[in-house]
Each structure stands twice: as structure tokens, then as C-alpha cells.
Amino acid sequence: MSTQNNPNQGYNSTPDLTEEEVQRISDGFKIISMKMKNAATGEVLWQCDDWNLREGEVKDVRFPKKILECSEVSRELVFQSGEEIKYFQLLQRIKFHGQEIESLYFRFGFVIPGSTNSWDQVIYADTEGMMPAEVLSGNLVVETLFMSGDTVVHRSFYRIFYE
Amino acid sequence: MGLLKLLRSLKKNEKEARILVLGLDNAGKTTILKALSEEDISTIMPTQGFNIKALTQDGFKLNVWDIGGQKAIRPYWKNYYENTDGLVYVVDSSDEVRLKECVEELQSLLAEENLKNVPMLVFANKQDLQFALDAEEIMSHLQLMEIKDRTWTIQACSAVTKEGLQEGMEWLVKTISEKK
Numbered sequence: 001m002s003t004q005n006n007p008n009q010g011y012n013s014t015p016d017l018t019e020e021e022v023q024r025i026s027d028g029f030k031i032i033s034m035k036m037k038n039a040a041t042g043e044v045l046w047q048c049d050d051w052n053l054r055e056g057e058v059k060d061v062r063f064p065k066k067i068l069e070c071s072e073v074s075r076e077l078v079f080q081s082g083e084e085i086k087y088f089q090l091l092q093r094i095k096f097h098g099q100e101i102e103s104l105y106f107r108f109g110f111v112i113p114g115s116t117n118s119w120d121q122v123i124y125a126d127t128e129g130m131m132p133a134e135v136l137s138g139n140l141v142v143e144t145l146f147m148s149g150d151t152v153v154h155r156s157f158y159r160i161f162y163e
Numbered sequence: 164m165g166l167l168k169l170l171r172s173l174k175k176n177e178k179e180a181r182i183l184v185l186g187l188d189n190a191g192k193t194t195i196l197k198a199l200s201e202e203d204i205s206t207i208m209p210t211q212g213f214n215i216k217a218l219t220q221d222g223f224k225l226n227v228w229d230i231g232g233q234k235a236i237r238p239y240w241k242n243y244y245e246n247t248d249g250l251v252y253v254v255d256s257s258d259e260v261r262l263k264e265c266v267e268e269l270q271s272l273l274a275e276e277n278l279k280n281v282p283m284l285v286f287a288n289k290q291d292l293q294f295a296l297d298a299e300e301i302m303s304h305l306q307l308m309e310i311k312d313r314t315w316t317i318q319a320c321s322a323v324t325k326e327g328l329q330e331g332m333e334w335l336v337k338t339i340s341e342k343k
Contacts, residue, residue: 042201074200074217081212108215110242115212115231120200122217 014087014149021083026153028082029146032116036063039072039122053156058141062161065133071124078118079146085111087149095141133162179224180339181246185272186253187265188232191288194322195253196229199332204322209233213243220336227251237268244277248343249284249335254305256287256295256319262304269305273313282338283315284331291321314338 017025031053036046046063053059067073088108093100104121111117138161146154184192188209196216197204210231218225230236230243252272254265272278287301298319302308307317316334320327 037202039200042203108213109245110239112212112231112236112239112242117212118214120214120216122219 017148017151022148022151022153025081025083025085025148028080029154030080031154031156032078032080033076034061034078035076036067037074037076038070039074040070045070045073053158055155056157058157058159060161061158062163065162068133068162073123074120075123076118076120078116080116081111082114083111084113085148085153087147089147089149091145091147093143093145095143096136097139098141136160137162178222178340178343179226180248180336182225182227182249182251182335183243183247183278184227184229184251184253185240185268186232186286187255187258187261187268188234189258190232190253190255190265191286191322192229192232192251192253195251195286195288195320195328196227198322198325199328211236218332220332221340223336223340225336240272241275241277244275247278247281248339250278250281251284251286251331251335253286253288254301255289256297256301257289257292259294259296266305273310280313282335282342283310283313284335285315285317286327286331287317287319288322290319290326291323314342 031051033047033049034051035044035048037044045067046061048061051059086109088111090104090106090108092104094102094104106119106121108117108119138159140160142158142160144154144156144158145152184196186192193207193210193214194204196214197207199218200216210229211233212231214229216227216229218227228243230240250272252269255261258265285301285305285307287296287298289295290297296304298317302317305317307315316331318327318331318334320331322328
């Protein structure tokens with residue numbers, strides 16, 4: 001079985017990048033868009049084509065409540081990189097009232113210089129009951145770290161509202 | 164149901180497989196992926212990097228990697244071979260002019276150490292077009308009968324009508340699960 005996306009098997013040690021290299025990767029990196037889709041039907045539920053967050057900025061996003069009713073939600077992230085990145089990985093932390101409740105890891109590996117790339121991740125619903133939108137809305141913050149090996153090249157935050 | 168539980172279920176220990184989709188530019192790799200996930204296929208641009216899609220098929224969670232097929236991008240394909248459980252090679256069956264190029268790229272893929280023994284599905288795509296070669300003709304051009312070191316199949320398909328897509332993916336997942 002493929003274990004490449006097991007967070008316990010992330011890159012153990014990757015060559016250190018110089019400050020200049022990190023800066024170049026960071027400058028050339030840009031998230032283009034984010035889309036939330038009903039994975040069962042392909043229907044786009046929410047979309048943002050202007051997702052250029054500055055370092056440390058917290059963006060407010062307003063998802064339709066019906067996103068919580070989908071049994072499978074597909075999230076598509078499109079990003080550009082000017083530079084080649086050898087050990088590209090993503091770590092996402094979801095915080096509820098400031099407390100980390102979940103984290104997500106994905107290893108991309110190699111990123112082609114001058115590339116535009118998309119990543120779709122499907123999130124499945126459990127059959128058990130869940131917190132209502134009113135409780136979650138405004139209290140969920142998603143922190144996304146894009147890394148080259150252990151070095152963070154892009155960090156962004158978004159706060160989720162349901163309406 | 165809501166986000167907390169949605170997110171929790173990401174950690175379920177599912178059977179996973181990494182699928183690599185390659186082929187010349189304009190073969191229809193991205194369109195096939197979008198068609199498989201029921202997305203709109205009317206505005207697809209040439210891929211300038213990779214597209215990763217998560218699909219589920221017969222209890223398998225598939226991470227499908229579609230890498231751009233333009234000539235300038237092909238030298239980077241080798242960065243994506245490692246840990247591949249299944250290879251999908253997409254052919255534009257209507258592009259007779261570039262069949263030779265298509266064969267050459269396939270030959271060099273099959274010689275790759277990191278793709279050794281990896282099961283391969285060949286999609287003879289664009290069967291909806293009037294002058295498309297059929298799967299048998301594509302098979303003979305690609306000299307598939309000479310492949311002895313891996314399990315392979317060829318499936319006629321059309322990403323536009325979705326004909327053949329499901330059959331191909333079912334074969335691939337079945338073959339991967341038998342191998343694992």
C-alpha cells in the first residue's frame with residue numbers, strides 16, 4: 001500500500017536551502033484559486049479565484065451551509081510556482097476556538113519550475129451526527145503551510161463562516 | 164454531520180493507490196480525469212504542471228497524478244515515477260501523425276526502472292471522433308503484444324462520451340489489488 005501520505009513518514013532530512021533559495025521559492029509561489037465541490041455530482045459549491053494571501057493574513061471565507069450536507073466534498077487548490085521545488089509538502093491545521101482539532105498532510109514531491117498545478121482532495125462525511133453550522137461558523141480557522149522539506153515557503157490562514 | 168466529523172474521517176485507514184497518468188499533450192489526460200469525477204470538461208487548458216485528483220473506486224482511494232504532456236514538460240515526468248501502483252497511458256487515437264512520437268515516449272517509459280512491473284492501462288481515447296483508429300490498431304502501433312514484464316490492457320474510450328472510462332479504471336484497480 002502507498003504510505004507516502006502518512007505524516008509519520010514525511011521527509012526525515014532534506015538538504016538545507018539557502019536563505020536566498022527559500023526567498024526565491026517563496027516569491028515565486030502563489031495560490032491561484034480554491035474551489036469546493038460536491039464530489040458526488042461535480043457541482044461547484046464555492047469558489048474563489050483571487051486567493052493571493054499575504055504572509056500571515058487571515059482571510060474570511062463564506063461557505064454555503066449545504067456544504068455540510070454533502071457526503072463527499074472535494075476541495076481543489078490551484079497554485080503556481082516559478083521555481084523548482086524538490087521536496088514539496090503541505091501541512092494543514094484546523095483550529096476550532098484556537099485549539100487544533102485536526103491536521104492534514106500531503107506530500108507533493110517535485111514541483112516543475114514555471115508550473116501551474118492543481119490538487120484535489122476529497123473529504124468524506126461520517127454517518128454520525130455533527131456540530132451544527134451555527135456552532136462552527138466563524139470559529140474554525142485553517143492554517144496552511146506549504147513547505148520545501150522542513151522549510152516553510154508559504155503560510156496562510158482562512159476563517160470559515162457558514163451561511 | 165459537519166466539518167469536524169468530515170475531517171476526522173480523513174484518517175480512516177483506507178486502501179490507497181497512486182496512479183500516474185501520462186501521454187502526449189492533447190491526448191486527453193486531464194479531460195479523462197475530470198470526466199471520471201463528473202466535472203465540467205468544456206474549458207480545459209493544457210496542463211502546465213500536475214493535476215492531482217482523489218478518486219474512489221471499488222473501496223480504493225486513488226491518488227491520480229496527471230502530468231502535463233508537452234514536450235518541454237516531459238523531461239520532468241521521471242520525478243513522479245516513484246511509488247506508482249498503476250500507470251495510465253493516454254493516446255489520442257485520432258492523431259495518426261504523432262503516433263510515432265507516442266510510441267517512442269511509451270517505449271522509454273516502459274524501460275524506466277522505477278516503473279518496472281507496474282500494471283499499465285492504455286486508453287485509446289477520442290473514439291468519438293470519426294477518424295479515430297480503433298483499439299486494435301492502436302495496440303499494434305504501440306507494439307503492446309511485445310510487453311512481457313507487466314500486466315497491461317488497452318481500452319477504447321472517449322472522455323467526451325465517457326464510454327470506456329469506467330471499464331478501464333475498474334480493470335486497473337482490480338489488477339493493482341491482486342498485485343498488492
